[in-house]
Amino acid sequence: MTAAAAEASLGRALVEEATKKSGLIWVRGTGPARALWHVWHEGAAHLVGDGPGEQPFPPGLTDGSVAEVTVRSKDKGGRLVVWTADVAELAPHSEEWEAAVGELKGKRLNAPDAEWMPERWARECRVLRLVPGECRARLPDDSLAAAPLPTPATTRRPVPAGLPRLLKRGRKG
Structure with missing residues (x-):
């Protein structure tokens, strides 16, 4: 085995192990x-989303496209490995789709309709398979920090003017 082949093999093993262990x-x-969130199944990461009540996918994540996947360390939370992925959208109720959904269903937390979830996913969501391609052995030197994405969520509002007096009055004794 050549050095390049050995390095590629180690890269694939790192991608698989890190992605299996990471929750995100x-x-x-x-x-x-x-x-x-995802599951690792049959040599690829599988995702469900883009439907009501499910995670939104980033722009450009379509069948036949290429995505960049960054995996963090489960214990330290830092970037561990970066890999490119070939994106494939699985056809609802195909054999691959059924196998992937079986795994995804077991990992989906807080589903309001756990029993009927696969049917809802078939109707309203997309199930994607991210097949690993190239693994970047050398990580970027910069932090890759980015501004948060827009969201309707809000932060806490200012404390009402009278609240400190009410709290102070309750501490007598």
Whole structure:
């Protein structure tokens, strides 16, 4: 085995092991990266989303496209490995789709309709398979920090003017 082949083999093993253990992966299509939950199944990361109540996929994550996947360390939370992925959208109720959904269903937390979830996913969502390609052995030197994505969520509002007096009055004794 040549040195390049050995390095590629180690890279694939690192991608698989790190992705299996990580609860989230950061996926970049054509726009900003998004943190997505996934399952590792049959040599690829599988995602479900883009439907009501499910995670939104980043722009450009379509069948036949290429995505960049960043995996963080489970114990330290830092970037561990970056790999490119060939994106394939699985056809609802195909053999691959059924196998992937079986794995995804077991990992989906807080589903309001756990029993009917696969049917809802078939109707309203997309199931993607991210097949590993090139693994970047050398990580970037910069932090790759980015501004948060727009969201309707808000932060806490200012404390009402009378609240400090009410709290102070309750501490007598």
